[in-house]
Amino acid sequence: MNLNETSAQTAAPVTQKGVYISTYGCQMNVNDTERMYSLLEMANFTPVTSPDQAEVIIINSCSVREKPVHKVYSEVGTFRRLKEKNPNIRIGVGGCVGSQEKDKLIKDAPLIDFVFGTDNIDQLPEIVGRAYDQSKVVQTQFQHRAPYHVETMVRNPGVxxxxxxxxxxxxxxxxxxxxxxxxxxxxxxxxxxxxxxxxxxxxxxxxxxxxxxxxxxxxxxxxxxxxxxxxxxxxxxxxxxxxxxxxxxxxxxxxxxxxxxxxxxxxxxxxxxxxxxxxxxxxxxxxxxxxxxxxxxxxxxxxxxxxxxxxxxxxxxxxxxxxxxxxxxxxxxxxxxxxxxxxxxxxxxxxxxxxxxxxxxxxxxxxxxxxxxxxxxxxxxxxxxxxSYVGRVLDVLVEGKDEKRGNMHGRTSQNKNVYFTGDKSLIGQMVPMRITKANPAVFRGELI
Ligand code: SF4
Incomplete structure (x- = not known):
């Protein structure tokens, strides 16, 4: 799909609305969330970092772990106060629980305005538009015949x-x-x-x-x-x-x-x-x-x-x-x-x-x-x-700065996160680093 085509096909709301997406589950879902934000941004929505600032709130759900449906209902419940304050808010559920539960979600939790499946993400701007025009929207069918043509959409791809x-x-x-x-x-x-x-x-x-x-x-x-x-x-x-x-x-x-x-x-x-x-x-x-x-x-x-x-x-x-x-x-x-x-x-x-x-x-x-x-x-x-990594020299691809801790960080080929002292000019560079401390979760290194 071409980004501009998507934008042209989508009926954009007149004013910019904030959209907040709460994401559960695997990397596939994290990627899908990024795609949802990109599509909605092209349709004139603004990604926000808290549901308090949003007019559209979406739960991108996961059904792989325990009690997935319960998790959706309990998060939807936390938005009740916001919706009572602002009836224009639309609440949606996507991801695997959306595909799995379909209209049952709305029957059990009427606060939900729209439900969409993992195969309906590209129609999301239109689904949200319909959620404003009609009372409830459920769109979860698989696009069995459609080829898998999606352009990668990442707003700030980083390194x-x-x-x-x-x-x-x-x-x-x-x-x-x-x-x-x-x-x-x-x-x-x-x-x-x-x-x-x-x-x-x-x-x-x-x-x-x-x-x-x-x-x-x-x-x-x-x-x-x-x-x-x-x-x-x-x-x-x-x-x-x-x-x-x-x-x-x-x-x-x-x-x-x-x-x-x-x-x-x-x-x-x-x-x-x-x-x-x-x-x-x-x-x-x-x-x-x-x-x-x-x-x-x-x-x-x-x-x-x-x-x-x-x-x-x-x-x-x-x-x-x-x-x-x-x-x-x-x-x-x-x-x-x-x-x-x-x-x-x-x-x-x-x-x-x-x-x-x-x-x-x-x-x-x-x-x-x-x-x-x-x-x-x-x-x-x-x-x-x-x-066993301590003392080894590994190539680290520098990804960014952890602003909270003030450390730079990157990853080794072996998928080890390494924190080190350095400056932002290193972001995007592959640098050799001696590992000075290591535990299974995180490594510390020094530039050579
Ligand atoms: S059925 Fe599930 S666990 Fe098995 S290969 Fe497919 S995604 Fe993986």
Whole structure:
């Protein structure tokens, strides 16, 4: 979509209204929020930083974690006072809960004026316009037939930003609501991504993270696959760094590893590869498409080509029927691979998903206990891993200044946030830095 076309098609309100968006969930949602702000700004709305200043308030919701609908209702409730003071305020809900709950949201919480789905973001200015003309608006249908043509919209991209390459997912992991809230998987044409990246680098962007629910299954209609995409962005653009997320182990292949190796240091030495469970029977129940052994083979393949690679992962504990011994295989997987970061959660049932109907749901106290033990096991290995960086010299791409703490900050290829003393002229530069302090969350460094 062309930005000017969008602007021309949208009926702009006569006066500028403030718009505030409250964002939950994953990076995809953060990116969607940026797109919503950009579209609404082109339609003559002004982004504001507090709901008190807004006439349009949007909750960009997430349904991956616990009690998502409850979170939406409770946040909507906090806007009641504002709406009573100013009846012109319009309150909307987008994101995965919008796609999932549709008009039920308005029935249960009449303060909500409009609901839209993850596939309706480009119609947002028009939806908001209709919310002013008519009483309630619900627009959540998927654009199944439409190709995935979206121009990256970021108002202030900075040094590092995100570029969507796929949307939706066809994998239907039995615990996951995403295929129902984001629809079938679609890939953007390669030429559109290349064009986006070139425009971003002209605006000063040095690093992009390619985003998708399963980036490894990216396939452009011209035949470019994910490994080709990475290589061509590395060779044909002015990017200094390329990252991507999220990978699926079943689609992670040798070709991608070879491309990463060939294109170091542009392609970062960091891979987020969710394994979810360490036991093959549980993985099969999850419909993940790989066994424990196959996952470990992929890790061995990666480490052979990129010995310094840093790995992170997603884990679910307490999946239905998971036994104590099977859970212990999750801990042993974390230890065997040496993940520097883990994102671990208790299993909780999601609407529409198969696992929500499985027998053998695990008691909450057992899940709590397993999660605590998993974090404790990871803590024991994460600290020594972090400390092993002290004294090393790493290239840091300087991203900005933390005005509160007065420190400059940037990131290493390994996705480590490094804080240091320096000045703003370094923003956008790649600088060598000696790591002087390290814990799993943050590093301290000094310029060399
Ligand atoms: S791969 Fe599985 S966990 Fe990831 S978005 Fe698709 S269904 Fe959900």
């Amino acid at each position: 590092a930003t995100f570029v969507n390459i796929t949307k939706g997912c066809d994998n239907f992991c039995t615990f996951c609501v995403v295929p129902y809230t984001r629809g079938r998987e679609k890939s953007r044409p390669f030429s559109h991504i290349l064009d986006d990246v070139n425009k971003l680098t002209q605006r000063g962007v040095r690093e992009v993270t390619l985003l998708g629910q399963n980036v490894n299954s990216y396939k452009s209609d011209c035949g470019v696959d994910f490994a080709d995409l990475i290589e061509r962005l590395a060779v044909e653009t002015d990017l200094q760094r390329i990252r991507y997320t999220t990978s699926h182990p079943k689609d992670f292949n040798q070709k991608l590893v070879d491309v990463m190796y060939r294109n170091q240091p542009k392609v970062c030495e960091y891979i987020h590869l969710p394994f979810q469970a360490g036991n093959s029977r549980v993985l099969e129940m999850m419909n993940r498409g790989y066994t424990r052994e196959q996952y470990l083979e992929k890790i061995a393949m990666i480490k052979k080509a990129i010995p310094n690679v840093v790995l992170s992962t997603d884990i679910i504990v307490g999946f239905p029927t998971e036994t104590e011994d099977e859970f212990k295989e999750t801990i042993s997987m974390v230890e065997a691979v040496g993940f520097e970061t883990i994102y671990a959660f208790k299993y909780s049932p999601r609407p529409f998903t198969k696992a929500a109907r499985f027998e053998g749901q695990i008691a909450e106290d057992v899940k709590d206990d397993r999660l605590a033990r998993l974090f404790a096991a990871h803590d024991a290995l994460a600290m020594p891993l972090a400390e």
